[in-house]
Amino acid sequence: MTEKYAELIDKVRATSPLVHHITNYVTVNDCANITLGIGASPIMADAIDEAADIAAISSAVVLNMGTLNERTIPSMLAAGKSANEKGVPVVIDPVGAGASQLRNETVVEQLKEIRPAVVRGNISEIRFLAGLTAETKGVDAADGDKLAGDEAMAVARDLALKLGCVVAITAAVDVVSDGGRTVLIENGHEKLSGLTGTGCMCSSLIGSYCGANPELPLESTVAALLSMGIAGEIAFANSGDKGNGSFRVSLHDAISRMDAATIEKYARVREA
Amino acid sequence: MTEKYAELIDKVRATSPLVHHITNYVTVNDCANITLGIGASPIMADAIDEAADIAAISSAVVLNMGTLNERTIPSMLAAGKSANEKGVPVVIDPVGAGASQLRNETVVEQLKEIRPAVVRGNISEIRFLAGLTAETKGVDAADGDKLAGDEAMAVARDLALKLGCVVAITAAVDVVSDGGRTVLIENGHEKLSGLTGTGCMCSSLIGSYCGANPELPLESTVAALLSMGIAGEIAFANSGDKGNGSFRVSLHDAISRMDAATIEKYARVREA
Amino acid sequence: MTEKYAELIDKVRATSPLVHHITNYVTVNDCANITLGIGASPIMADAIDEAADIAAISSAVVLNMGTLNERTIPSMLAAGKSANEKGVPVVIDPVGAGASQLRNETVVEQLKEIRPAVVRGNISEIRFLAGLTAETKGVDAADGDKLAGDEAMAVARDLALKLGCVVAITAAVDVVSDGGRTVLIENGHEKLSGLTGTGCMCSSLIGSYCGANPELPLESTVAALLSMGIAGEIAFANSGDKGNGSFRVSLHDAISRMDAATIEKYARVREA
Numbered sequence: 001m002t003e004k005y006a007e008l009i010d011k012v013r014a015t016s017p018l019v020h021h022i023t024n025y026v027t028v029n030d031c032a033n034i035t036l037g038i039g040a041s042p043i044m045a046d047a048i049d050e051a052a053d054i055a056a057i058s059s060a061v062v063l064n065m066g067t068l069n070e071r072t073i074p075s076m077l078a079a080g081k082s083a084n085e086k087g088v089p090v091v092i093d094p095v096g097a098g099a100s101q102l103r104n105e106t107v108v109e110q111l112k113e114i115r116p117a118v119v120r121g122n123i124s125e126i127r128f129l130a131g132l133t134a135e136t137k138g139v140d141a142a143d144g145d146k147l148a149g150d151e152a153m154a155v156a157r158d159l160a161l162k163l164g165c166v167v168a169i170t171a172a173v174d175v176v177s178d179g180g181r182t183v184l185i186e187n188g189h190e191k192l193s194g195l196t197g198t199g200c201m202c203s204s205l206i207g208s209y210c211g212a213n214p215e216l217p218l219e220s221t222v223a224a225l226l227s228m229g230i231a232g233e234i235a236f237a238n239s240g241d242k243g244n245g246s247f248r249v250s251l252h253d254a255i256s257r258m259d260a261a262t263i264e265k266y267a268r269v270r271e272a
Numbered sequence: 273m274t275e276k277y278a279e280l281i282d283k284v285r286a287t288s289p290l291v292h293h294i295t296n297y298v299t300v301n302d303c304a305n306i307t308l309g310i311g312a313s314p315i316m317a318d319a320i321d322e323a324a325d326i327a328a329i330s331s332a333v334v335l336n337m338g339t340l341n342e343r344t345i346p347s348m349l350a351a352g353k354s355a356n357e358k359g360v361p362v363v364i365d366p367v368g369a370g371a372s373q374l375r376n377e378t379v380v381e382q383l384k385e386i387r388p389a390v391v392r393g394n395i396s397e398i399r400f401l402a403g404l405t406a407e408t409k410g411v412d413a414a415d416g417d418k419l420a421g422d423e424a425m426a427v428a429r430d431l432a433l434k435l436g437c438v439v440a441i442t443a444a445v446d447v448v449s450d451g452g453r454t455v456l457i458e459n460g461h462e463k464l465s466g467l468t469g470t471g472c473m474c475s476s477l478i479g480s481y482c483g484a485n486p487e488l489p490l491e492s493t494v495a496a497l498l499s500m501g502i503a504g505e506i507a508f509a510n511s512g513d514k515g516n517g518s519f520r521v522s523l524h525d526a527i528s529r530m531d532a533a534t535i536e537k538y539a540r541v542r543e544a
Numbered sequence: 545m546t547e548k549y550a551e552l553i554d555k556v557r558a559t560s561p562l563v564h565h566i567t568n569y570v571t572v573n574d575c576a577n578i579t580l581g582i583g584a585s586p587i588m589a590d591a592i593d594e595a596a597d598i599a600a601i602s603s604a605v606v607l608n609m610g611t612l613n614e615r616t617i618p619s620m621l622a623a624g625k626s627a628n629e630k631g632v633p634v635v636i637d638p639v640g641a642g643a644s645q646l647r648n649e650t651v652v653e654q655l656k657e658i659r660p661a662v663v664r665g666n667i668s669e670i671r672f673l674a675g676l677t678a679e680t681k682g683v684d685a686a687d688g689d690k691l692a693g694d695e696a697m698a699v700a701r702d703l704a705l706k707l708g709c710v711v712a713i714t715a716a717v718d719v720v721s722d723g724g725r726t727v728l729i730e731n732g733h734e735k736l737s738g739l740t741g742t743g744c745m746c747s748s749l750i751g752s753y754c755g756a757n758p759e760l761p762l763e764s765t766v767a768a769l770l771s772m773g774i775a776g777e778i779a780f781a782n783s784g785d786k787g788n789g790s791f792r793v794s795l796h797d798a799i800s801r802m803d804a805a806t807i808e809k810y811a812r813v814r815e816a
Contacts, residue, residue, distance in 0.1 A: 026300050027301060028570050029301060029570055029740065030301070032570050032571075032741075033788065033792075036739065037787075037788050042570075043643070044568070044570050044610070044611055045644070046611065047614060047646055048614070049614065049645075049646040053644045053646075054643065054644055067318065068319060069318065070319060070320070070321065070343075099315070099326065100317070100322040101322070102319055195308065196301065197301070242525050243522075243524060243526065244305065244309050244524050244525060244527075245521035245523065245524030246521055246522075246525050248305075248521075248524070249521055249790055249792075249793055250787075252792070253786050253787025253788060253789040255787075256738060256788035297569040297572060298588050299573060302573070338588070339588055339590065340591060341615065342591060342593065343615070371601070372589070373594070374591055374594040374597070466580055466581070468573065468586065514797050515581075515796060515797025515798065515800040516577065516581050516796050517792065517793035517797040518793055521793055
């Protein structure tokens with residue numbers, strides 16, 4: 001069953017899709033390097049005077065509102081609309097939704113103006129999008145996220161139906177749903193939560209897979225989260241308790257060496 | 273004597289305080305990762321429309337003017353004032369004060385509008401704040417800093433009294449003063465000056481400690497600088513002469529493994 | 545023949561020139577660390593209210609348009625003009641020239657308003673500047689670059705004559721020309737193309753060498769590209785097939801240990 005996810009990486013490495021990011025300045029370097037590591041080609045361009053142009057020539061667009069501001073909010077809208085017009089898949093990462101009025105209004109407007117292929121967030125962020133009460137503590141997943149498996153499945157499925165796209169909630173067990181099918185991914189390692197940007201990097205990987213396999217947004221999202229989860233496991237196996245710096249290096253190593261055989265071998269994935 | 277500093281890390285790791293940064297885009301990723309590494313939770317948010325909101329829900333605010341611009345200068349003021357209203361400790365890092373008129377005016381305005389808990393800089397930057405002649409060469413410490421121990425103590429003490437806050441001058445020997453007590457820290461390694469952002473990371477660590485221990489700004493600042501200095505020593509012991517890349521990885525490793533026992537064991541700290 | 549390039553590093557390490565960057569937020573941390581690694585001192589300052597002031601006190605200015613926007617475009621012009629007035633060498637890195645109208649117009653204006661000491665790009669970007677048809681796919685070198693050796697020499701020479709400066713095209717074989725002399729550098733490793741920012745880092749190294757040796761822009765550019773290429777070879781020798789994360793760490797290690805003897809030993813450089 002896992003080969004349908006695993007084989008998608010071959011097309012990423014074969015076609016090297018251009019993935020346009022409008023993303024935050026905290027983790028942008030990790031996003032660029034992880035995009036290269038999985039075999040795609042990153043471009044970061046957030047000026048309003050070129051956002052739509054660059055989106056139009058890209059294979060996927062990733063909109064990450066981690067450090068949104070009045071300059072980049074319109075650029076994200078312009079890039080998303082341009083991508084929609086050209087049939088380029090859009091990944092929305094609503095970083096910190098629920099944490100401020102500005103973030104809340106921004107993501108609501110994005111979802112009104114843009115049709116995403118995939119929305120990825122932690123449970124707090126996705127809960128906010130679903131209109132449920134959310135307590136978002138900053139931009140990292142709160143502890144409660146680890147216990148939210150059953151609820152996460154329902155939230156992801158409902159929001160996917162509401163938005164007509166794939167919704168991914170990343171946590172100890174990742175949930176991916178397109179409203180019809182819902183997939184659970186048990187790969188990963190708790191040390192991933194000790195690094196900044198692992199969520200952002202997941203969104204970049206989703207963009208990379210969707211850019212190469214635009215007709216398969218659910219499978220692409222699953223393959224991306226499998227890649228990150230498995231890379232986290234391999235990274236811990238290679239770096240052990242050395243610490244966060246070594247774990248991060250090993251994570252980038254593992255992504256850059258990821259292939260279909262590795263995904264097939266390690267994947268712990270099932271449909272709900 | 274060192275246990276009063278060492279034990280403060282336990283509360284950082286136990287409470288994971290949210291540390292709001294408005295900081296530069298050069299070293300922001302290191303700041304986020306070091307904040308996670310010491311056990312706190314970073315959030316970077318510099319839009320004027322959310323800076324005050326985010327500051328109000330945070331446990332500490334770090335204002336670093338490394339790459340200030342007309343968009344972030346008002347955001348820093350808004351975040352600082354909001355933090356002051358809520359009793360949230362503010363750490364000011366006057367990167368490059370003395371190097372341009374814009375930086376000089378900005379830090380003067382910050383100190384007029386915001387009551388910091390801690391101000392941290394190198395000797396050139398702190399000398400500028402103290403109204404003394406400063407020759408700031410860029411954003412990194414000039415050579416003279418290494419020889420400025422005695423002067424540094426006097427400058428730190430005087431500025432602490434003038435501002436009514438803790439002042440920290442980081443150099444080969446760090447000086448921390450609240451005007452009454454002055455503490456000297458001899459930990460550290462010269463290779464730290466070969467990496468960008470070690471000063472910024474110190475300010476993030478100060479924010480992390482102050483966020484968890486707001487009633488103890490002097491001790492928090494000392495504990496933060498001990499953590500960085502000791503991590504530098506451990507990093508050099510582990511990476512040796514391999515080079516700057518390996519040293520940096522080992523530095524993040526050491527911070528993520530830092531605990532009270534390690535601080536107690538290695539601390540070389542004394543009151544002046 | 546290689547000693548005239550190799551010896552230039554001694555002056556970088558001896559004088560630690562201040563290198564002012566207005567650059568993109570994707571790779572800015574790598575640029576700062578590589579600048580420190582080679583022995584120079586980075587300062588990143590892009591506010592219009594200080595760009596000219598900082599440029600005037602610097603030893604070199606690097607203008608990299610990787611994530612240009614309406615705020616930084618005027619700052620780049622102000623910094624470049626200020627540097628020209630003071631005789632400070634300017635390095636222009638036209639990232640993504642050819643990929644959007646905004647980038648095209650920006651670099652054309654820069655070359656009209658600023659007299660660069662060195663322009664460095666990949667073949668697509670330099671072809672655009674030369675007024676030739678270019679297909680720029682994003683910000684990374686396209687595959688065709690590897691085959692473009694002979695054409696690259698002609699393009700570099702012609703553009704150098706047209707602009708009256710040094711032009712460098714980085715690829716599997718780097719080409720550096722001042723219009724009179726044209727130099728080919730065969731050092732490097734294909735894994736460099738798996739990391740983001742290796743081109744940006746080359747420009748930072750060129751700025752560092754030019755800052756210390758402003759009277760020798762051709763030799764400084766060659767020495768900078770030799771440093772990067774040789775560091776790539778050493779990094780691969782030390783990290784092997786571990787992956788991109790380890791290769792990156794080893795690259796920074798190798799730059800921080802680079803010296804004249806290493807450059808002389810490994811350089812594969814010849815005049816065309």
